[in-house]
Amino acid sequence: xxxxxxxxxxxxxxxxxxxxxxxxxxxxxxxxxxxxxxxxxxxxxxxxxxxxxxxxxxxxxxxxxxxxxxxxxxxxxxxxxxxxxxxxxxxxxxxxxxxxxxxxxxxxxxxxxxxxxxxxxxxxxxxxxxxxxxxxxxxxxxxxxxxxxxxxxxxxxxxxxxxxxxxxx
Numbered sequence: 001x002x003x004x005x006x007x008x009x010x011x012x013x014x015x016x017x018x019x020x021x022x023x024x025x026x027x028x029x030x031x032x033x034x035x036x037x038x039x040x041x042x043x044x045x046x047x048x049x050x051x052x053x054x055x056x057x058x059x060x061x062x063x064x065x066x067x068x069x070x071x072x073x074x075x076x077x078x079x080x081x082x083x084x085x086x087x088x089x090x091x092x093x094x095x096x097x098x099x100x101x102x103x104x105x106x107x108x109x110x111x112x113x114x115x116x117x118x119x120x121x122x123x124x125x126x127x128x129x130x131x132x133x134x135x136x137x138x139x140x141x142x143x144x145x146x147x148x149x150x151x152x153x154x155x156x157x158x159x160x161x162x163x164x165x166x167x168x169x
Contacts, residue, residue: 003127006078006135009047013040014074016098017067028067033093036075037061037109041089044077045113048087049125053113056086059149061109071095073106081142085122086114088142110145 013036021032038055045053067073074094081088093107117123130136159166 001124001126003129004048005129005131007131009044009079011040011044011047011077012074013043013077014072017069017071017073017095019069022069026069028069028071028073030063033063033067033073033107034058034061034109036073037077037091037093037107038111040075040077041091041109041111042113044079044089045087045115048079048082048128049115049123051123052116054116056112056114057149059088059110059112059145061107063107065095065104065106067093067095067106068097070098072098078138079128080110080138081146082125082128083146085125086112087125087128088112088146090138090142110142112149 015036017028017032021028023029038058042053042055072095074096075091076094077089077091079087080090089111091107091109091111092105093109094103095106096103115123115125128139130139155166
């Protein structure tokens with residue numbers, strides 16, 4: 001299967017936040033931002049695989065600064081790592097006050113998607129072609145997150161089946 005460059009599936013989404021997106025204090029709900037993150041990451045995953053995809057997990061989602069009513073939010077998603085049937089997509093969210101042009105990094109997230117064939121069964125993902133030092137760095141970091149995620153999943157299974165062998169770190 002032919003590989004695909006990171007730049008070929010980068011996805012950028014922008015939207016101005018509205019009052020219905022926010023709480024009474026004027027801060028946009030985290031769930032609204034999460035939905036945009038999932039949608040943007042999913043499009044990047046579809047662009048990479050050329051197949052339908054499903055979200056398997058959100059490995060990490062960190063909120064750094066609030067998003068306010070009227071801000072322009074911009075999300076940028078790119079593939080960090082591919083496996084046999086899955087891939088990690090990183091998303092960066094920024095909020096811009098369109099009047100002052102002040103931009104704030106508001107959130108970062110890492111999501112895992114599984115590629116599905118026409119039969120709805122997981123299918124092979126094309127390799128990721130890494131060109132830049134930044135892409136290679138992000139790939140190495142994604143490999144470490146994947147290793148940690150799989151180790152945590154293994155610990156959870158042990159705990160579910162035998163709580164006396166459950167070791168929490």
